[in-house]
Amino acid sequence: MESQDPAVVEAVQASGESTLEKATAKAKETFDQLRNVSLNIAVTGKTGSGKSSFINALRGLNDEDDGAASTGVTETTMEPTMYEHPSNVRLWDLPGTGMPNFKANKFLKKVKFETYDLFIIISSERFKENDVFLAKEIQKKQKRFYFGRTKIDNDIRSVAKTRHFDEQQVLCTIREDCHRNVKELGNPKVFLISSYDLGKYDFHDLVDTLESDLSEYKRFALVQSLPVCSLAMLEKKKEVMEKFIWLAALGSSLGAVIPFP
Structure with missing residues (x-):
């Protein structure tokens, strides 16, 4: 090996290559791929279900902040609207699916289905026929949903003052109800979410599931873009940033690698 510097030796070994030159080239290639990867997430669902609020939460914004997606009790998204986010993540707010004459196949054509890596189907109550219909069409295209x-926080508040209130039992009841309405799709997971407190309920489970389903580079983009809503999320972001910095340092081919804690 060209250098006996322990840090360089360790970095080359970690890269799986035999020389510093090969390790540097590999690090630079990986760094460029991570920096340039794009991830397109489509958020859809019934009008008024909280699609725009969910997108705002993913962007670390409140509904009233400048640049936030428009929210309201009526349909505010008439055309697919894209919101740029760090790490080349694009969040798409799609028109509502609650119209009486909704047809999933026409809907997917209108919103340019091929644009998106995955779909998140949102509902603030039980999932309806249109949601299941849309999920089936997405399955046919071999895309993930x-x-x-x-609005789980609203459900909890509505029953919190009842005599025998049990939050976990309420959450379990909501999950069971949701699963009953999508059982014809097999056994898809349903994630309970509060857009006003992502650190609660199932948001971390959703992130973990997305991570396991995405490729390495798209997974990296996802984690980088998410807001810090808990210590666990902070640890995720710390891990990917350390890797990014390590690749940048090795890929710069300065002949030395800076160790990061």
């Missing part, structure tokens, strides 16, 4: 049951 995930169900997000939003």
Whole structure:
């Protein structure tokens, strides 16, 4: 090996290559791929289900902040609207699916289905026929979809003062109800989410599931873009940033690698 510097030796070994030159080239290639990867996430669901609020939460914004997606009790998204996010992540707010004459195949054509890596189907109550219909069409196209049951904080508040209130039992009841309405799709996961407190309920389970389903580079983009809503999320972001910095240092071919804690 060209250098006996312990840090360089360790870095080359970690890369799986035999020389510093090969390790540097590999690190640079990986760094460029991570920096340039794109991830397109489509958020859809019934009008008023909280699609825009969920997108704002993913962007670390409140609904009233400048640049936030428009929210309201009526349909505010008439055309697919894209919101740029760090790490080349694009969040797409799609039109609502609650119209009486909704047809999933026409809907997917209108919103340019091929644009998206995955779909998150949002509902603030039980999932309806249109949601299941849309999920089936997405399955046919061999794309991934995930169900997000939003406004869980509202459900909890509505029963919190009852005599025998049990939060875990309420959450379990909501999950069971959601699963009954999508059982014809097999056994898809339903994630319970509060857009006003991502650190609670199932948001971390959703992130873990997306990570396991995405490729390495798209997974990296996802984690980099997410807001810090818990210590666990902070640890995820710390891990990917350390890797990014390590690749940048090795790929710069300065002949030395800076160790990061």
